[in-house]
Amino acid sequence: MQNQRSTRPLALSLTVLGAIARFMPHPPNFAPVGGMSLFAGARLPGWQAWIVPLALMAITDAVLGFSVATPFVYLSFLISVAIGRRLAGSESVLRIGSAAVLCSLQFFLITNFGHWIGTAMYPHTTAGLTACYAAALPFFGMTFAGDLVYTGVLFGLHAWLSRTVYTRERVAAAA
Secondary structure (H helix, E strand, C coil): CCCHHHHHHHHHHHHHHHHHHHHCCCCCCCCCHHHHHHHHHHHCCHHHHHHHHHHHHHHHHHHHCCCCCHHHHHHHHHHHHHHHHCCCCCCCHHHHHHHHHHHHHHHHHHHHHHHHHHCCCCCCCHHHHHHHHHHHHHHHHHHHHHHHHHHHHHHHHHHHHHHHHHHHHHHHHHC
């Protein structure tokens, strides 16, 4: 595993690319931000892990629009960063994949709760909350798929580039 300082620019670049991908056409809820937040938590140091996903969301939301659930969405992505912090240094596909599943589940629960509480679309009862979650189930599949795909791409690219690019740089520097 490479030194975290040497791979920081690579991790930051991949995080920014993940956010930029939010502007690309994609199926509903098949977005890079969940995987990007998990990746940022695992691979970016200190404050960058927390600020970068929030800043990128705020910038992209300024263009794409905010909603009543926006605070819940941001909270959920901060939780994904916290989950990612537990992956620092890990390259275990099982651990990373399990973390992506957990991130998808908590995103579904938190953001739909925010939608339920912030709108009059469903009654503010247990039955209304259940109806809100039931209505959101078709979107969960795409969120889940997007989180798995983008998590795999970001962690996979980081691992591959860390091994190839930084190994070549070290060999060239030693020569």
